Amino acid sequence: MELKLIRPELLTMTAQELRALYPILILVIGSLLAIVLSVIKLLSPKFSVFFTTVLVSVAAGLVALDFFGAPPVPLFNHMMVVDPFSTFFTVLFVGALLVSCLVSFRYLDREKIQHPEYYILMLFSVIGMILMASSLDLIVLFIALELMSLSVYVLVGFRRADRRSNEAAIKYFILGSVASAILLYGAAILYGCTGTMNLAEILPILSRSPEVQGPLFVVGMWLVVVGFLFKVASVPFHMWMPDIYEGAPTPVTGFMTSGIKAAAFATFLRVLFSLGYGKAMTEAIQVNVHDLLWVIAVATMVVGNLIALTQTNLKRMLAYSSIAHTGYLMIGLLSGHKSEFGYAPIAMYLVGYSIMNLGAFALLSMVGGREDHGLNLQDFSGLGKREPWLAFAMSVFLFSMAGVPPTAGFVSKYFLLYGAVQAGEVPLVVIAVLCSAVSVYYYLRVLVYMYMKDPVGAPSGSRHSLWAGAALTAMVVLTLQVGIMPARLFEMARVALASF
Amino acid sequence: MEISPIFFYLFSGLAIAFALMTVLKKNPVTSAFSLVMVFFCFAGIYAMLGAHLxxxxxxxxxxxAxxxxxxxxxMLVNADIPSLDLARSSLFLKFVAGALSLVLLASLVWVFHGFKQVIPAGPFTVAAIExxxxxxxxxxxxxxxxxLLPFELTSIxxxxxxxxxVALAKRQAPKSKLAIDRGVKR
Incomplete structure (x- = not known):
């Protein structure tokens, strides 16, 4: 057989293909520009890099929104695809980048770590996330995952003078590398079983010859799944999360809880579907995957919520609540193929969850003192009197996380649980609702401190950053807007998930 | 392609032995050199498979490199002091970790042993590459x-x-604090 390696269609690009690549190109060019700007002392790198990052993320977000709904465009020899699914998540990642940057500006000044590398690494990490969500090839997926993780490992340890930050970075680096290695090993085994690394080719192979799905395939699949379960922090693999959330600079924590979780879930969905979940999988494997994920979902919800009850540091509390939300998201994963909504509630939930968490962490980085002190429950005593607007914003986010109408958290959870009831997962829904009821206790406890306790200490009197204030206001508005008029976002989520 | 079983088992056995040494030895220099040997053994296996490049x-x-x-x-950070005290972890944890690793090993052996399916040869046969x-x-x-995409992505x-x-190693943090931290550790 003749090998024909250089095919002309691999070396050219149509206008539509180039257009599909615009968001990534803008981000890559922006990050290169930021690197150059960061050494031009004449322009004051602090401002030039910050504004570049903000402009680049706005531009990339608008271009991606403009492209939303276009038919899928496979690129680079089917190594990646730009479809509504990846575009939907691109907008989410870029939004997380924008909010985190706006919040970081004053925060970095306060912590005396205002280095341009911070913004550059955030840009790189978002490029990794976008490529993860659009990858169709296990190699690209792995490199994109590493690009995202590597940048975030450094961001977590960015407060070098603080030992908690160092500890968090080392822990995250070691545990994250192990998870990546497990994922890589699984990918290698899947390649050995199916003979292809292309996700789009695995599904036809599985439905054509079901005998491929032997024990080796199952082992490979589970190793890949475990890698993702680590990244989304579901229960047996959640131990890393609280320490790292606490040690990381607060805006980075917000960035991680929205960006990394959404990226990991989006890629998880794509990989799981292409391994035949709900479609070509043999009955026995389908049942096995369903049952194990069921147990993991329940454990994640219960453990996350119960440990969150005992936390007094708000960052740690939100970390455990984030674990609990992973559990809710897994309900959507379990019930998607049997309900009329499909997997759309997951995308919807990820957006709602990202909005409220970005908001909450923006607020924490504004309220906290130097070296992230002053984020314990007592420090929030009387915040309603000292800073009425901040207290109001915090209440909106906490109500949203607890799932109280009319907030984004409520509608996302409503669609998710509605779909689960349709799919016949009633026990799961009952557990989820009970867990939500438990979670109301620790969310509302913050409200009690803010509004029903006497203020401690004198009002700080320090002015808040305009940028962070704008980001916070936008998040409050979005939380309420999605909560009151969810139809448009839900329609977008449906379009996004219909591209599978 | 036929590969000689003697050399295959020799190289893979050595690779496993050196990999274990990499993990178990307390001295970082020993670990690093064991890792070099692991890479050499892998290179031998690749050469046997015909992948000389x-x-x-x-x-x-x-x-x-x-x-x-x-x-x-x-050498530079002078890390030849063992930083991890293995005796600190409890016997119970060691036992559980060892048992779970053995279970994983057993299941992998079972799975690979039972893999009988024949994978059709791809386009990259020796003759075609020649x-x-x-x-x-x-x-x-x-x-x-x-x-092209993974290649360019690797450069990013x-x-x-x-x-x-650079961001982590560049010395411009307040030095006094770092010095104090280090003083406490020693």
């Missing part, structure tokens, strides 16, 4: 056509790694 690159890049860097770093100009040409042509990944390393 990969074997050569494995030795040049991994066993050569990267490991030299590793050892430089170990005809297309040999390993090096085929790899390089694929790198810039079919695998390396750039991010460099910037991350």
């Amino acid at each position: 990969v074997a050569a690159l494995q030795i040049l890049v991994y066993a050569g 990267i490991m030299v860097l590793f050892i430089f770093v170990i 005809k297309a100009g040999g390993n090096t040409q085929v790899v390089s042509e694929m790198l810039f056509s079919s695998y 990944l390396l750039l991010a790694a460099i910037i991350g390393a």
Whole structure:
């Protein structure tokens, strides 16, 4: 057989293909520009890099929104695809980048770590996330995952003078590398079983010859799944999360809880579907995957919520609540193929969850003192009197996380649980609702401190950053807007998930 | 392609032994040199599979360049003091971890042993590669056509790694505090 390696269609690009690549190109060019700007002392790198990052993320977000709904465009020899699914998540990642940057500006000044590398690494990490969500090839997926993780490992340890930050970075680096290695090993085994690394080719192979799905395939699949379960922090693999959330600079924590979780879930969905979940999988494997994920979902919800009850540091509390939300998201994963909504509630939930968490962490980085002190429950005593607007914003986010109408958290959870009831997962829904009821206790406890306790200490009197204030206001508005008029976002989520 | 079982078992056995040494030895320099040996054993296996280019690159890049860097770093930061106290972890945890690893090993052995399915040979047979100009040409042509995206993406990944390393290692943090921390540790 003749090998024909250089095919002309691999070396050219149509206008539509180039257009599909615009968001990534803008981000890559922006990050290169930021690197150059960061050494031009004449322009004051602090401002030039910050504004570049903000402009680049706005531009990339608008271009991606403009492209939303276009038919899928496979690129680079089917190594990646730009479809509504990846575009939907691109907008989410870029939004997380924008909010985190706006919040970081004053925060970095306060912590005396205002280095341009911070913004550059955030840009790189978002490029990794976008490529993860659009990858169709296990190699690209792995490199994109590493690009995202590597940048975030450094961001977590960015407060070098603080030992908690160092500890968090080392822990995250070691545990994250192990998870990546497990994922890589699984990918290698899947390649050995199916003979292809292309996700789009695995599904036809599985439905054509079901005998491929032997024990080796199952082992490979589970190793890949475990890698993702680590990244989304579901229960047996959640131990890393609280320490790292606490040690990381607060805006980075917000960035991680929205960006990394959404990226990991989006890629998880794509990989799981292409391994035949709900479609070509043999009955026995389908049942096995369903049952194990069921147990993991329940454990994640219960453990996350119960440990969150005992936390007094708000960052740690939100970390455990984030674990609990992973559990809710897994309900959507379990019930998607049997309900009329499909997997759309997951995308919807990820957006709602990202909005409220970005908001909450923006607020924490504004309220906290130097070296992230002053984020314990007592420090929030009387915040309603000292800073009425901040207290109001915090209440909106906490109500949203607890799932109280009319907030984004409520509608996302409503669609998710509605779909689960349709799919016949009633026990799961009952557990989820009970867990939500438990979670109301620790969310509302913050409200009690803010509004029903006497203020401690004198009002700080320090002015808040305009940028962070704008980001916070936008998040409050979005939380309420999605909560009151969810139809448009839900329609977008449906379009996004219909591209599978 | 037939590969000699004696050399296969020799190289893989040595690779496993040195990999274990990498993990178990307390002295970082010993670990680093064991890792070099693991890379050499892998290079031997690649060469037996007919992937001579990969074997050569494995030795040049991994066993050569990267490991030299590793050892430089170990020497520079003077890390030959064992930082991890193995005796600190409880016997129970050690037992559980060992047992779970054995279970994983057993299941992997069982799974690989039971794998009887024949994978059809891909387009890259020895004859086809010979005809297309040999390993090096085929790899390089694929790198810039079919695998262009991962190739370019790797360069972004390396750039991010460099910037991350600079951000973490650049000395401009308040020095006094770092010095105090280090003083406490010693």
